[in-house]
Amino acid sequence: MRDVLISHTNLMNSVVGVVGGGQLAQMLVKAARHREVDIIVQTESVDDPAAAEATGLVLAKTQDALGTSQLVRDCGSVTFENEWVNIDALTELENKGSCFIPSLSALEPLIDKLSQRHLLDDLGIPGPQWIKLSSNQLALSKLPKGWNFPLMAKSGRWGYDGKGTKVIKNFNDLSQLLESVDQDSWLLEEWISYEKELALVASRDLNGRIRTLPLAETNQFQQICDWVIAPAEVSHSVEVMAYNVAASLLTELNYVGVIAIEFFYGPKGLFVNEVAPRTHNSAHFSIEACNSSQFDQQLCIAAGLPVPDSELIVPGALMVNLLGLAEGLALPIEDRLSQLERIDGAYLHWYGKGQEVPGRKLGHITLLLHGNHAKARREEALKGLEIIRSIWPLNGTDFV
Numbered sequence: 001m002r003d004v005l006i007s008h009t010n011l012m013n014s015v016v017g018v019v020g021g022g023q024l025a026q027m028l029v030k031a032a033r034h035r036e037v038d039i040i041v042q043t044e045s046v047d048d049p050a051a052a053e054a055t056g057l058v059l060a061k062t063q064d065a066l067g068t069s070q071l072v073r074d075c076g077s078v079t080f081e082n083e084w085v086n087i088d089a090l091t092e093l094e095n096k097g098s099c100f101i102p103s104l105s106a107l108e109p110l111i112d113k114l115s116q117r118h119l120l121d122d123l124g125i126p127g128p129q130w131i132k133l134s135s136n137q138l139a140l141s142k143l144p145k146g147w148n149f150p151l152m153a154k155s156g157r158w159g160y161d162g163k164g165t166k167v168i169k170n171f172n173d174l175s176q177l178l179e180s181v182d183q184d185s186w187l188l189e190e191w192i193s194y195e196k197e198l199a200l201v202a203s204r205d206l207n208g209r210i211r212t213l214p215l216a217e218t219n220q221f222q223q224i225c226d227w228v229i230a231p232a233e234v235s236h237s238v239e240v241m242a243y244n245v246a247a248s249l250l251t252e253l254n255y256v257g258v259i260a261i262e263f264f265y266g267p268k269g270l271f272v273n274e275v276a277p278r279t280h281n282s283a284h285f286s287i288e289a290c291n292s293s294q295f296d297q298q299l300c301i302a303a304g305l306p307v308p309d310s311e312l313i314v315p316g317a318l319m320v321n322l323l324g325l326a327e328g329l330a331l332p333i334e335d336r337l338s339q340l341e342r343i344d345g346a347y348l349h350w351y352g353k354g355q356e357v358p359g360r361k362l363g364h365i366t367l368l369l370h371g372n373h374a375k376a377r378r379e380e381a382l383k384g385l386e387i388i389r390s391i392w393p394l395n396g397t398d399f400v
Contacts, residue, residue, distance in 0.1 A: 015040060015055070016302045017071040020062050020081025021048035023351040023361065024279050024295075027287065028081075029053045031295035037303045042071045049351045050081075065089030072098040079257065079302045083111040083277050084158065101302045102257040102277060109253065110277040112156040114187055120272055123252060125245050127272045128152070128264075129190040134183035138174075152189045153177055165223060194266035197273070198232050199282035201260045202246040203297040205307045210247050213294060213310050215239050218262070218282050221394055224359060225281045228319040229381050230289065231312065233374040234265065241270050249275065258298045281321065281361070286310065288347045288366050289317035316369035318381040320388050322350075324360040330393060333362075339391045340365055343384075358395065 014037060018025045021043025029050050032039045038055035041048075042062060051057055056074070060067025063086045072078055077099040087108050094104050109115045120127045129144075131137050133153065137144045143151075151174075155164035168174050168188070177186070197220065202212040215238075216230040246261055260280030262273040279294045286293040292300075292310040300307040322340075330336060333356060340348050343365075350363040367384040371377035 014038070014303055015075045016299065017042065017058075017075035017078035018050065018054075018081060019068060019071070019078060019085060021045070021050040021054075021057075022081055023049045023349075023353075025050035025081040026053070026351060027284075027293075027349070028079075028279070028295045028298055031293060031299045032303075035296075035299060035303070035305065037299060037305075040071060040074055042067050047354065049353060052352070063089075065093070069093055076304070077101050077302050079298060080107070080278060083107065085111070087111065102253075102255050102259075106253040106255040106257075107277050110259075110275055113154050113159070113274065114156045114185075116275050117187065119249075119252075120275075123248055125248065125272055126269060128192050130187050132184065133178065133181070133186040133188050135188075138188065147190055150191050152191060154187050154189065155181070156185045156187065192264045192266065192271055192273075193268075194264035194271075196232065196234070196265045198234070198238075198242065198263040198265050198270075199228070199260060199280065200242045200246055200263070201258060201280055201283040201286070201294050202243075202250065203258045203294075203301060203307065203310075204250040204255055205301050206256055206304065208251075209307070210250055211297065211307065211309055212243055212246060213283050213286050213290060213297075214312055215242050216282050216285065222359070224323065224361075225321055226394065227321065227381075227385055228282050228285060229369075229378065230283075230285050230317050230319075233378065238265060238270060245270075245272060257301055258294055281364075284349070284364050285317035285319040285366050287349075289314050289368060314368045315371060316377040316381075318367045318369060318384050320365050320367075320385060320392075321361055322363040322365065322392050323394065324356040324358050324362055325393070325395065326358045327356075329395065331391075336392050340388065343367070343387060346388075 016039050018041045021041045025041055026049040029039045040056040041050045041054040042058040042060055044061050058067050058071045072093055079101045087104050109119045117130050149170055151168040153166045153168050158164055197218045199216050199218050204210050214231040216228050217232040218228050219226050258279050260276040264271045264273050283294040290310045291313050292308040347366040353362055369377040369380050371380050
C-alpha cells in the first residue's frame with residue numbers, strides 16, 4: 001500500500017520529486033529549503049533520513065514504479081538519490097511526459113558497471129583492463145596475458161561501500177568467486193597501482209553548461225570512504241584530464257544533472273575507477289566549502305533555476321565519515337557527538353539513521369582549511385583528522 005503525505009496543499013509545478021530517502025536525499029532537501037523549493041520524497045519509511053524535512057512523502061520502495069507514478073503527478077521533475085532504479089518500469093512514465101533528471105536514457109548505461117566499462121572503452125577513456133567473469137579468456141589455472149594477482153572483482157549492480165566487490169589474491173579466491181556468483185553479472189579488473197584516489201563531481205544543466213566542483217583526494221578504509229581533502233594536490237594537467245573525462249561522458253550521454261567520477265592516479269596516469277550518476281560522498285565538503293554545493297547544483301538543475309558556478313570560498317576542506325562501530329568499542333553515540341560538536345570550526349552532519357551498525361555511514365564532519373598552500377592544508381587536515389578519530393575511531397581503533 002502506498003500513502004501520500006503532503007504537508008503543503010498548494011503544490012506548483014516547480015516541486016521536485018526525489019526517488020530515495022537516505023542521507024543524499026536529506027542533504028538535497030536541506031539545499032532546497034534554502035531556495036524555498038518544495039521537495040516530495042519517495043521512500044519506504046517515515047523514519048528514513050530525508051522524510052522528516054521533506055514537503056511531502058510517497059511511502060513506497062524506491063523501485064516501486066506505481067509509487068513513482070504518484071510522485072510524478074505532484075512534481076514538475078523527478079531526480080534520483082541513487083542509480084538503483086527500475087529503468088524498464090519508469091520508461092512508460094517518461095514516454096508520457098514525466099521529466100526525470102537525469103533522463104532514463106542517460107542513466108541506463110551507468111547503472112551497471114559492465115555497461116559503464118563498455119561506454120568508457122567506446123569513448124577511449126582510460127580505465128583498468130577488464131573482462132566479464134564469464135569470459136573464455138579466464139581459466140582456473142590461467143589469467144589473461146599480462147595479468148597478475150591481485151585482481152579486483154566487481155558486481156555489475158548493487159555494489160557500494162565495499163559491498164559487491166572482492167579482492168582476488170590467488171586462484172583459490174578466483175575459484176570460490178566463480179562458484180558463488182552469477183558470472184554473467186560480474187567483471188574482473190586488473191589491479192591498478194596508484195599514488196592517490198581522486199574524485200570529481202560535475203554537473204550539466206538544461207542548456208548543456210558543464211560545471212565542476214574542486215577535484216578531491218579520497219582515502220578509503222576497507223573499501224569505504226574514510227576521509228576526503230579538497231582541493232587535491234595534483235598538477236593542473238591532471239585537473240584538466242579529469243574535467244575532460246567528465247565533459248566527454250556528460251556530452252556523449254546528453255546527461256542533465258550531477259555525476260561523480262572516481263579515479264586512480266599513479267605512475268601510468270589517470271584511470272577511471274567507477275562512475276556514479278548522482279551526488280557523492282566525496283563532495284560533501286562542498287556544503288560548507290563552496291558557494292554552491294553538489295546538492296545545490298542538483299536542486300537548481302531539477303527545479304529549473306539558474307545554476308551558479310561552484311567554487312571554493314575557503315582555501316580547502318577536510319570531510320571525515322562517521323561510520324558505525326561495534327558495541328562496546330567506543331563511548332555512547334551521544335557522548336561522541338557532543339565531543340565532535342565542541343571541535344572549533346567543525347560542521348557536524350548527523351543523518352538520524354538510528355541503529356548503529358558497524359561500517360554504516362551515520363554522519364560526517366567537515367573542517368574548513370585555511371593554509372595558503374597544499375602542504376600547510378594537508379598538515380592542518382591531518383591534525384584535524386587525528387582529533388576526530390580520537391573521538392570517533394574506525395572499528396574501535398585509531399587508524400590515523
